[in-house]
Amino acid sequence: MKKTLAMLGACVSLLPALAQSATVAELERRLEQLERQSSSRTSVSDVDLKVGGFINAGAAATNNLTDNVVSGAGPTEELSPPTYAGLDEEVTYDRLTSAGIQVQANVSDRVSGTIQLYADGADDFDAQTEWAYITYQFTDATEARAGRLVIPLYMHSQYQNVGYALPWIELPREAYDIAPVRSMEGVDLTTRFQTGNMAHAVNVFHGTLDIDVGINGTNATFRMRDITGINLTSSLGNLSTWLSYVGAEANVDILPGKSAYDIDNDYGYFSSAGFQYDNGALLFMAEQTQLSIANRWFPANTGSYATLGYRFGRFMPHVTWAEVDDDGYNDVRNDPVGRFLYNGLASHQKSWTVGVRADVATNLALKAEVSRFYDLGDDAQSAAAIPPNPLLPGGLPAHQTGSLFNSVPDRDDTPLVFRLAAQMVF
Amino acid sequence: MKAFTYLLLSCLLALPVAASAEVVVVASDSLGITSLNQADVRQIFSGKRSTVDGVAVVPLDLPADDPAREAFYRKVLGKSASQMRSHWARLTFTGRGNPPKIVSGEDELAILLSSSSRNYIGYMDAAMTRPGMVILYRAE
Numbered sequence: 001m002k003k004t005l006a007m008l009g010a011c012v013s014l015l016p017a018l019a020q021s022a023t024v025a026e027l028e029r030r031l032e033q034l035e036r037q038s039s040s041r042t043s044v045s046d047v048d049l050k051v052g053g054f055i056n057a058g059a060a061a062t063n064n065l066t067d068n069v070v071s072g073a074g075p076t077e078e079l080s081p082p083t084y085a086g087l088d089e090e091v092t093y094d095r096l097t098s099a100g101i102q103v104q105a106n107v108s109d110r111v112s113g114t115i116q117l118y119a120d121g122a123d124d125f126d127a128q129t130e131w132a133y134i135t136y137q138f139t140d141a142t143e144a145r146a147g148r149l150v151i152p153l154y155m156h157s158q159y160q161n162v163g164y165a166l167p168w169i170e171l172p173r174e175a176y177d178i179a180p181v182r183s184m185e186g187v188d189l190t191t192r193f194q195t196g197n198m199a200h201a202v203n204v205f206h207g208t209l210d211i212d213v214g215i216n217g218t219n220a221t222f223r224m225r226d227i228t229g230i231n232l233t234s235s236l237g238n239l240s241t242w243l244s245y246v247g248a249e250a251n252v253d254i255l256p257g258k259s260a261y262d263i264d265n266d267y268g269y270f271s272s273a274g275f276q277y278d279n280g281a282l283l284f285m286a287e288q289t290q291l292s293i294a295n296r297w298f299p300a301n302t303g304s305y306a307t308l309g310y311r312f313g314r315f316m317p318h319v320t321w322a323e324v325d326d327d328g329y330n331d332v333r334n335d336p337v338g339r340f341l342y343n344g345l346a347s348h349q350k351s352w353t354v355g356v357r358a359d360v361a362t363n364l365a366l367k368a369e370v371s372r373f374y375d376l377g378d379d380a381q382s383a384a385a386i387p388p389n390p391l392l393p394g395g396l397p398a399h400q401t402g403s404l405f406n407s408v409p410d411r412d413d414t415p416l417v418f419r420l421a422a423q424m425v426f
Numbered sequence: 427m428k429a430f431t432y433l434l435l436s437c438l439l440a441l442p443v444a445a446s447a448e449v450v451v452v453a454s455d456s457l458g459i460t461s462l463n464q465a466d467v468r469q470i471f472s473g474k475r476s477t478v479d480g481v482a483v484v485p486l487d488l489p490a491d492d493p494a495r496e497a498f499y500r501k502v503l504g505k506s507a508s509q510m511r512s513h514w515a516r517l518t519f520t521g522r523g524n525p526p527k528i529v530s531g532e533d534e535l536a537i538l539l540s541s542s543s544r545n546y547i548g549y550m551d552a553a554m555t556r557p558g559m560v561i562l563y564r565a566e
Contacts, residue, residue, distance in 0.1 A: 024541040027534055031527055052518055102519060114521050135521065140482040145521065158520040165515040190522075192475060197465040199474040201522075235474055237465065238504065280504035314508075359508035362490075425515045 048106040056163040058096025058367075058421030060087050066410045082407040084373070084417055085173060086122060094121030096169060096421055100130065100161055110137045118161055130161070130183055142191040151184050152203060152231050154289045155242040155274040163423035167283065167309055167318050167357055169367045170419070173404055174324035174349060175289045175303030179270055184209040184227055198236045205229050213252070223251040224268070238279045242287070246270040250293050254341065261297060261337055268293035283309040283318070292328075297338035299326040299346035314360065320353040326402060329381050343381060349403040350375045355419075364424045373415040376403035448552035449498045451563040454539045457481065462562040468503050470547060472513060473523035485526040486535060486548045494532075498549045501565040 032048060065081045081088060086095050098120030106112045116131035133147030150158045159165050160176060186207020193200050206228050213222040229246035250268040254261045274287030285307045292300035302325055309318030326346035332338035355369030381402060409415045451467050453459060459478050462470075469475035471485050488495040490507065499505050505513070510525075517523040529535045535548045540558045547562070555561060 024537060027537055028542065031529065031538075050524065054515065054519065100519070104521075104524075116519065131521065133521065140476040150520070159516045162515050162519050165512050165519070194475065197463070199465075199469045201474070235469070237468075278509075280500075280506070280509065311506075359506075362507075363511055365508070425511065425519075 050104040050106070051102070052104075052426060053099065053101040054162045054164055054423070054425045055099045056096060056161075056169075056421060056423045057093075058163075058169055058419060058423075059091050059093045060096050060169075060417060060419040061091045062087050062089050063414070063416040063418075064089050065413050065415055067407050082405045082409045082415070084405050084415070085177070087417060096419060097121040098161060102131070111135070112137075120161075128183075141193065142189070144187065144189045146187045148183050148185050149188055149205065149207065150182055151207070151209075151227065151246065152205070152229065152244060153179050153181075153246055153270045154244065154272040155276075155287050157182075162425065163367075163421065164363070164365055164425040167285075167307065167316065168320065168353065168355060169369050169421040169423070172303070172305040172307075172320060172322035172351070172353070174322035174347070174351065175287060175305050177404060178289060178291045178301040178303050178324060178347065180213050180222060181209055181211060181224065184224070186227065198234055200232060200234045202230070202232050220252050220254060224248040225251070225265075229270075239275065239277050242272065242274045242276075244270070244272045261341060263293055263295050263298065266293050266295040266298075268298075281311050283307070283311070283316070297332050297335070297341045298328070299342050300328050301326050301345070301347050303347075309357075314358055316357045316359075318355055318357070320355075321351070322353070323350045324348065324404070326378075326381075329378075339381075343402050346378075346381065346402040347404060348375070348378045348381075349373055349405075363426060364422065367419075367421045367423065369419045371417045371419075373403075373405070373417070376405060376415070377408060378402055447494070447497065449494050449501060449549055449565040450552045450555060450561045451502075451547065451549045451565075452539065452555055452559045453483075453545070453547045453562055455558055455560040457483075457545055457560065459483075459562060460560060464502060464563065467563050471499075471503060471526065472510075473517050473525075481545060483545045483547050486538065486546050487526040487528045488535070488548070488550070489528055489531065492531070494549065494551045494554075498565060502549075502563075 062084055067082055098118065100116055100118040102114065102116040104112060104114045112135045114131060114133055114135065115129065117127045118130040119125040119127040129148055130150055131148060133145045133149055135143055135145050137143045152158050154176060156166065156171055160171050163169060184207035186205055188203055188205035190201055190203045208225050208227060210221055210223050213220055225248065227246060227248040229244065231242065231244035234241050247267065247269045249265050250263050251265060252263040254263070268291070270289070270291050272287060272289040274285065277284045286305065288302065288304040290300065290302045292298065303323070305320055305322035307318055307320040309316045324347040326348055329339070329342060329346070332342045351371050351373045353369055353371040355367060358366045360366050405415065451462060459481060462478065466478060470483060476482055496507065499507065499510055503510070514525040529538065529548070532550050532554045535550060536556055536559070538546050539548060552564070
């Protein structure tokens, strides 16, 4: 209380000084102090620290689904219902609950350091370092970064965890789930320039990554070397466009020892093109994403979506159509192991999502969505790939489908996913 | 049908009347820039651009509750406060930029524009401009 009074006194006594004879140096110092106070009250150094974060709290479930048992295909008793990206008919919170915190330290006008930690419920809240990089500002328009960076594969990749920054509760998985990678260690260089009334930013990067992936229940390490990419963001008035291409040398040991099915220094690429139009009321976005690895079995998945939204005051209803489709099955049709692996990573589905975002308070959005999925998997392909699993004698469950559901919902079902979320930034 | 027409009309009439005050983008007259177009202003205040004709410029924001701020973002960028926060969240959490620093009001903005070595650019109610400032853009 005493402290508050003292602070109040200090503020009051500062006011006339401000109005009359504040020097610029004082004002700039005050500006810095205000910024520091608003971002971090426990600054331990003279460095200008900015602390920010985001929290996503959500719940989701599917409707009641039953498994469509493919005849003669492995275990038929007590099949559990199909799940969608970890969601089933029980309401769960962990899949849509996550949080991130970022600290940015501006050491000088040229040098800054940034660390962002991220944890999500699907991963038991084991915090991961999403970003950790040093920035060096060469000029007002050009900067380089080195450290751990989220790879800018697709239009929204780098902020895909920041729910508040997006119209949806989660990104269309058809387009964003096709890449199993997020962060790399490496460097990037960004420069901004103008052509007429258009503003552009071009970003180039190079890096490497190692992640653990599961393919058809087997554990493997996915290594990418020489990840090299370029992307261009351009904006003109209410329209902005995105073009990106990333190439890399991919390695995955599929089986113990050497195998012809390993991904062995095979060239992989990600590419995407998208645009966003936002005039303040109308929002229209669309993007197409691709991933392919040039080896004997890897499916080339292409994802795409289009979103239309319209703001009525605080509310924005929106509708999204999304699709993912695979290409390359003919190359593995006569190879049991190849087509099994192919079907494990191939995706084929479409969906409609309708939702609403409500900006209910400063920095807080409430969202509700329902997605309806159809055209799941490719019968011709998955039937041909039904086990016995050639890699794991004894077998896996029978339903390799190639959709983002873990098995085939019954044909009479209308697969739905319901989501509700509160998402904020600070 | 008639009822519908009346409903539509009354909705149109009920639309909030845009703040009548004119908002202008200002800088020090010693900056060497004499005018900006809408695209320039939008890009500077959304972090897409940091130089004008080779001169580095630094935007400043008025406090969140200042009516000129709401009017500026509505008229020039066509965005609400929450849309701008979404926009800056995309940049901040990817290291692409931070929102403009916030001054305490027009007085502080005026002092910073006229005397700082940094090339600050701000906006204010047209009625609040003072000698030594150059009006770079008028938001109609």
